Amino acid sequence: VIMPQGSAQGRANQLATLAGLEFELFTSEEIGALLQDLNGVYGDYDSDEASIVRVLWREWEQMRRLPPDLTSRIQEAGSVGRQAWVRARETNDFALFKPHLEKMIDLQVELAEAIGSASGNRYDALLHNFEPGLTFAYIDSVFRELKPELIALTRAVAERADAVDDSVLKRHYPEVDQLRFGEEIAAALGYDFQRGRLDLSPTAFTSAFHKDDVRITTRINADNVLVALGGIIHEAGHGIHRQSLSPSLYRSGIDGTGLAIAETLSRYYENVIGLSYEFWTYFFPRAQAYFPHLADTDLITWYRAFNKAQPSLIRTDADEVTYGLHIMIRFELENELINGRMRVDELPAAWNARMETYLGIVPPTDREGVLQDTHWSQGGFGYFPDYLLGTIFASQLDEQISAQQPDIKEDWTRGDFAGTTGALVERIMQHGGKYTFGELIRRNTGEDLSAEPYLRHLKTKYGAIYEF
Amino acid sequence: VIMPQGSAQGRANQLATLAGLEFELFTSEEIGALLQDLNGVYGDYDSDEASIVRVLWREWEQMRRLPPDLTSRIQEAGSVGRQAWVRARETNDFALFKPHLEKMIDLQVELAEAIGSASGNRYDALLHNFEPGLTFAYIDSVFRELKPELIALTRAVAERADAVDDSVLKRHYPEVDQLRFGEEIAAALGYDFQRGRLDLSPTAFTSAFHKDDVRITTRINADNVLVALGGIIHEAGHGIHRQSLSPSLYRSGIDGTGLAIAETLSRYYENVIGLSYEFWTYFFPRAQAYFPHLADTDLITWYRAFNKAQPSLIRTDADEVTYGLHIMIRFELENELINGRMRVDELPAAWNARMETYLGIVPPTDREGVLQDTHWSQGGFGYFPDYLLGTIFASQLDEQISAQQPDIKEDWTRGDFAGTTGALVERIMQHGGKYTFGELIRRNTGEDLSAEPYLRHLKTKYGAIYEF
Numbered sequence: 036v037i038m039p040q041g042s043a044q045g046r047a048n049q050l051a052t053l054a055g056l057e058f059e060l061f062t063s064e065e066i067g068a069l070l071q072d073l074n075g076v077y078g079d080y081d082s083d084e085a086s087i088v089r090v091l092w093r094e095w096e097q098m099r100r101l102p103p104d105l106t107s108r109i110q111e112a113g114s115v116g117r118q119a120w121v122r123a124r125e126t127n128d129f130a131l132f133k134p135h136l137e138k139m140i141d142l143q144v145e146l147a148e149a150i151g152s153a154s155g156n157r158y159d160a161l162l163h164n165f166e167p168g169l170t171f172a173y174i175d176s177v178f179r180e181l182k183p184e185l186i187a188l189t190r191a192v193a194e195r196a197d198a199v200d201d202s203v204l205k206r207h208y209p210e211v212d213q214l215r216f217g218e219e220i221a222a223a224l225g226y227d228f229q230r231g232r233l234d235l236s237p238t239a240f241t242s243a244f245h246k247d248d249v250r251i252t253t254r255i256n257a258d259n260v261l262v263a264l265g266g267i268i269h270e271a272g273h274g275i276h277r278q279s280l281s282p283s284l285y286r287s288g289i290d291g292t293g294l295a296i297a298e299t300l301s302r303y304y305e306n307v308i309g310l311s312y313e314f315w316t317y318f319f320p321r322a323q324a325y326f327p328h329l330a331d332t333d334l335i336t337w338y339r340a341f342n343k344a345q346p347s348l349i350r351t352d353a354d355e356v357t358y359g360l361h362i363m364i365r366f367e368l369e370n371e372l373i374n375g376r377m378r379v380d381e382l383p384a385a386w387n388a389r390m391e392t393y394l395g396i397v398p399p400t401d402r403e404g405v406l407q408d409t410h411w412s413q414g415g416f417g418y419f420p421d422y423l424l425g426t427i428f429a430s431q432l433d434e435q436i437s438a439q440q441p442d443i444k445e446d447w448t449r450g451d452f453a454g455t456t457g458a459l460v461e462r463i464m465q466h467g468g469k470y471t472f473g474e475l476i477r478r479n480t481g482e483d484l485s486a487e488p489y490l491r492h493l494k495t496k497y498g499a500i501y502e503f
Numbered sequence: 504v505i506m507p508q509g510s511a512q513g514r515a516n517q518l519a520t521l522a523g524l525e526f527e528l529f530t531s532e533e534i535g536a537l538l539q540d541l542n543g544v545y546g547d548y549d550s551d552e553a554s555i556v557r558v559l560w561r562e563w564e565q566m567r568r569l570p571p572d573l574t575s576r577i578q579e580a581g582s583v584g585r586q587a588w589v590r591a592r593e594t595n596d597f598a599l600f601k602p603h604l605e606k607m608i609d610l611q612v613e614l615a616e617a618i619g620s621a622s623g624n625r626y627d628a629l630l631h632n633f634e635p636g637l638t639f640a641y642i643d644s645v646f647r648e649l650k651p652e653l654i655a656l657t658r659a660v661a662e663r664a665d666a667v668d669d670s671v672l673k674r675h676y677p678e679v680d681q682l683r684f685g686e687e688i689a690a691a692l693g694y695d696f697q698r699g700r701l702d703l704s705p706t707a708f709t710s711a712f713h714k715d716d717v718r719i720t721t722r723i724n725a726d727n728v729l730v731a732l733g734g735i736i737h738e739a740g741h742g743i744h745r746q747s748l749s750p751s752l753y754r755s756g757i758d759g760t761g762l763a764i765a766e767t768l769s770r771y772y773e774n775v776i777g778l779s780y781e782f783w784t785y786f787f788p789r790a791q792a793y794f795p796h797l798a799d800t801d802l803i804t805w806y807r808a809f810n811k812a813q814p815s816l817i818r819t820d821a822d823e824v825t826y827g828l829h830i831m832i833r834f835e836l837e838n839e840l841i842n843g844r845m846r847v848d849e850l851p852a853a854w855n856a857r858m859e860t861y862l863g864i865v866p867p868t869d870r871e872g873v874l875q876d877t878h879w880s881q882g883g884f885g886y887f888p889d890y891l892l893g894t895i896f897a898s899q900l901d902e903q904i905s906a907q908q909p910d911i912k913e914d915w916t917r918g919d920f921a922g923t924t925g926a927l928v929e930r931i932m933q934h935g936g937k938y939t940f941g942e943l944i945r946r947n948t949g950e951d952l953s954a955e956p957y958l959r960h961l962k963t964k965y966g967a968i969y970e971f
Contacts, residue, residue: 037505041697042716048754049713056524229509245517248510286516 036236036252051107058106062098070095083283086469090289093167100149109142113413120412127402129383136411137379140372143416147373158373161417166293166424168471171370173484174420177427178363181486185359186393188493192344192356193395195501201340203332208260216325217253217267220318224304225456226251226271227278239266241273246285249277260326261341265305272304273297275456279464289468294418296472298425299432300459306355306426307433308455312338313447321450342500346394348403355426356497360393362423365408369416428476430489432462435480504704504720519575526574530566538563551751554937558757561635568617577610581881588880595870597851604879605847608840611884615841626841629885634761634892636939639838641952642888645895646831649954653827654861656961660812660824661863663969669808671800676728684793685721685735688786692772693924694719694739695746707734709741714748714758728794729809733773740772741765743924747932757936762886764940766893767900768927774823774894775901776923780806781915789918810968814862816871823894824965828861830891833876837884896944898957900930903948 038046060066070092077085116135123132143161152159154170162169218233236252243249251270256262276297280290308314315338322337323329329337344356353361368385371377377385386405391397398404410418436443436458443454462479476484497503506514528534538560545553584603591600611629620627622638630637686701704720711717719738724730744765748758776782783806790805791797797805812824821829836853839845845853854873859865866872878886904911904926911922930947944952965971 037700039696039698039700039716039718041695042712045713045715227509228507230507232505232507244510245513247513248507250507 036234036250051110054106058098062095067095067099080469083281083287083469087284087287087289090167090468097150100151101146102149105142105146105149109139109146109414112139112142116412116414117409120406120409124402124406127400127406129401129406132406132412133379136382139411139414140379140416143373143414144375156370156374158370158417161369161373162420163417165418166295166421166472167468168473169293169295169417169420169424173473174366174424177484177486178359178366178420178423181359181427181490182363182393184486184490185356185363185493188497189344189346189357189360189394191503192497192501193346195503196345198501199339199343200336201343203329203336203340204261205259206326206328208257208326210255210257212325213255213257213260213263214253216322217263219321220264221251221267221271221274223450224268224271224275224308224452226274230278231274233267239270241270241277243277243291246278246280246290249274265309268309269301269305272301275304275459276300276464279456279460280467281465284465284467284469287467292466292468293472294421295424295428296463296475298422299428300425300463302422302426303429303432303459307429308447308452310342310355311444311447313444315341316448317450339500342496344497344501346396348390348396348398349407356493357394359423359426362419364389364393365419366423369419373416424472424484427486427489428472428484430492431476431480431482431485432459433492434488436462504702504718519578526566530563535563535567548937551749551755551937555752555755555757558635558936565618565631568619569614570617573610573614573617577607577614577882580607580610584880584882585877588874588877592870592874595868595874597869597874600874600880601847604850607879607882608847608884611841611882612843624838624842626838626885629837629841630888631885633886634763634889634940635936636941637761637763637888637892641941642834642892645952645954646827646834646888646891649827649895649958650831650861652954652958653824653831653961656965657812657814657825657828657862659971660965660969661814663971664813666969667807667811668804669811671797671804671808672729673727674794674796676725676794678723678725680793681723681725681728681731682721684790685731687789688732689719689735689739689742691918692736692739692743692776692920694742698746699742701735707738709738709745711745711759714746714753717742717745733777736777737769737773740769743772743927744768744932747924747928748935749933752933752935752937755935760936761940762889763892763896764931764943766890767896767940768893768931770890770894771897771900771927775897776915776920778810778823779912779915781912783809784916785918807968810964812965812969814864816858816864816866817875824961825862827891827894830887832857832861833887834891837887841884892940892952895954895957896940896952898960899944899948899950899953900927901960902956904930 070088073088074092076088079089080086112135116132116139119135120132123129144157146164147157147160150160150163152163152170154172156171159170162171162174214233214235218228221233222228230247231249231251234250234252235255237254239251239253241249241251251267251274253263253266253270276292284290312334315334319329319334319337323332342355344354346357347353350358350361364386367389368377368382371385372379372382383401383405387397390404408419410416436455440454440458443458446452446454463475466475470478473484476482538556541556542560544556547557548554580603584600584607587603588600591597612625614632615625615628618628618631620631620638622640624639627638630639630642682701682703686696689701690696698715699717699719702718702720703723705722707719707721709717709719719735719742721731721734721738745759752758780802783802787797787802787805791800810823812822814825815821818826818829832854835857836845836850839853840847840850851869851873855865858872876887878884904923908922908926911926914920914922931943934943938946941952944950
């Protein structure tokens with residue numbers, strides 16, 4: 036973001052050198068022998084040290100299974116593949132992307148077979164890469180329960196499309212004021228600007244150089260205030276997460292978490308907090324201070340506009356109700372592609388068919404369909420489901436925290452999020468990569484991952500907004 | 504500069520880890536054996552590869568002499584010592600700094616004795632650390648020739664102090680316009696903003712992450728335009744230098760140069776170009792465009808103001824005539840301190856005595872005297888002379904280039920510096936650390952380092968300005 040435009044190749048060289056060095060040092064026989072000696076000496080969660088050994092031993096053992104050049108072959112194919120994807124999307128020509136996607140799938144199959152999986156489903160190895168311990172069966176059992184309900188809810192809001200008018204979001208919002216307002220919100224949520232900064236970039240993301248240097252970005256659309264506010268609140272969630280690591284795990288090798296845990300936090304802030312009536316009870320008057328034209332609008336109109344739900348073509352623009360269906364399409368197609376049950380040339384039609392079944396709309400072009408995401412071009416198979424898993428767990432957490440700390444949402448109406456962020460630090464953020472996603476859910480709720488709290492949340496909230 | 508304020512400790516940890524890893528990998532027996540096998544197989548300058556081996560073998564051999572913990576002991580003492588120096592300077596109390604400086608000198612003596620020197624002068628080992636191959640005798644022979652002449656010139660300009668009025672520089676110059684003007688100048692000189700950027704910081708410096716990511720900073724004083732313009736032109740010189748490395752030396756281990764070579768370039772841009780009448784022939788009208796109040800000023804007044812020379816207390820504010828004497832004081836005192844011929848408690852009086860003899864003025868406080876520079880607090884002994892050595896060589900180069908390309912300064916009057924920067928790239932910048940300072944001088948001029956061109960330059964230029 037801040038780096039000069041012509042510096043990317045040199046930076047890539049440096050990162051490749053460091054990655055190679057890290058791989059070489061970490062996968063050495065010496066490190067393996069030390070980890071193996073220590074692993075199992077103590078109980079899994081007796082201490083931070085026991086967890087460091089357990090997690091790193093699992094990683095060592097897995098990295099040793101990789102053919103030495105596979106990672107760099109995937110990176111290279113991803114670099115070329117991404118360029119092909121950019122051209123294919125620009126020209127709406129899936130055929131340009133097809134051979135690259137086929138090659139990438141072959142590489143992902145090679146990767147999955149090298150890692151192996153207990154179930155025999157190759158896709159499990161790829162899921163595990165982004166969130167340790169996840170399997171197709173585990174995710175599918177929850178998604179399967181959720182899917183018909185989401186389809187029904189999507190139909191319900193689509194039938195009442197006129198019930199919510201979100202035109203107030205699409206007025207002119209000067210970029211600099213959006214940025215200042217976003218900074219105020221991020222700071223109130225608990226993002227520490229002494230150890231972070233907020234910059235502009237074409238897509239929003241978070242970079243954690245270490246726990247005390249965690250930077251977030253957003254894009255801004257002057258004619259749609261939802262883009263930047265949603266982005267900033269989401270990334271602030273990631274940022275607070277990375278800034279809140281326990282000092283005892285700093286530079287431990289398990290400083291970070293898998294993607295489903297990360298998305299639990301970002302979606303908690305973005306959806307549970309940022310789309311709530313309590314949040315806007317405090318922040319809508321602040322919005323009116325930044326944007327004087329909002330004097331003609333009231334809180335309930337603003338809240339309803341922010342929560343407008345409707346079937347749409349593009350995942351990144353999707354709302355809380357329909358988002359999950361976009362993920363399920365990708366999850367199901369990935370599983371079939373990686374297991375050789377679907378060919379790449381069948382993919383565009385399969386995509387469109389699922390869009391019609393799940394969301395009731397069909398992309399008029401591949402650019403608005405199967406070509407919309409960059410992930411597959413760079414080898415990101417097994418990544419998408421984590422977005423939804425985090426969303427689901429966020430609702431479970433919300434019910435749990437609300438039950439134990441019933442006054443906490445009252446705090447939100449006064450702009451006070453310390454209790455909520457404190458609870459999330461205590462329950463999740465401080466622990467780095469100590470617990471798997473499933474273990475974190477059990478420790479926090481006493482149960483396994485469940486779609487019910489998320490469904491209850493959607494039905495209650497959107498039932499009220501759309502009056503069904 | 505861009506990093507959040509609270510991120511420094513974490514970054515320091517990361518850099519220490521990388522430095523430790525680099526030291527461990529580079530000083531391994533394996534690398535030593537490879538370098539020793541190859542060293543001397545080819546002539547010194549037969550190829551870039553021969554130079555890489557020669558220079559790295561010298562470095563390996565020297566690094567192996569260091570006691571394993573000495574570097575970190577110096578870093579730690581420097582970190583504590585710098586804080587003590589900050590307090591001592593703030594409170595104008597040398598006694599607060601004294602024990603830390605004594606400890607640092609002990610460590611520098613330990614370092615010098617570990618490295619060793621052919622001459623038996625410990626200071627040579629420290630000089631070598633900042634610019635390979637430099638010795639006290641080499642530098643002293645040139646400084647000795649220069650000193651009485653600089654003292655005479657300083658006296659001459661001091662006696663005619665009223666001849667130059669620099670009040671025009673001390674008007675109000677809005678910071679943003681200074682920055683824009685500085686960017687225009689840096690780009691015209693050849694600094695590539697596609698592979699660099701210019702930011703603000705408390706002191707000006709250059710960071711080269713790699714040859715295609717070289718960033719410069721400046722400070723800006725809205726009431727003294729010389730601060731930012733001088734700083735930007737100096738750092739642009741460093742920046743162009745680092746951006747102009749030959750691709751064949753990129754990531755070779757000899758990508759960088761010693762400090763005297765680096766200062767040759769920065770002082771060439773800052774003094775030879777940036778203080779010249781030809782440079783301002785083009786850029787003074789541009790300055791008038793940025794700062795409309797300059798409509799009442801003419802080029803000759805501006806040029807004379809920019810070149811006002813006078814004895815002053817602070818090195819970093821010193822002009823082209825007096826700067827060298829500030830350096831000589833430090834060079835002489837360092838040599839005596841490191842060789843045990845002066846005690847730290849004698850230092851403030853010795854400083855003031857030399858100031859009086861060389862510059863004809865005495866600091867009223869230690870804060871404006873011996874406490875002004877941070878270098879010694881952090882172990883920077885042997886660093887200062889390189890500033891002046893670069894200045895001296897820059898004048899030798901200037902005579903050489905002007906003789907071979909007589910039209911080149913005419914180009915400057917049209918804002919065209921391509922010929923000059925091209926000559927400097929060809930002669931010096933592309934070569935990275937391939938040549939020692941002395942070798943570069945011989946290759947460029949057929950002679951050794953000489954103070955004569957610098958003295959000719961000063962006498963001609965300041966004789967004209969001050970009419971002596």
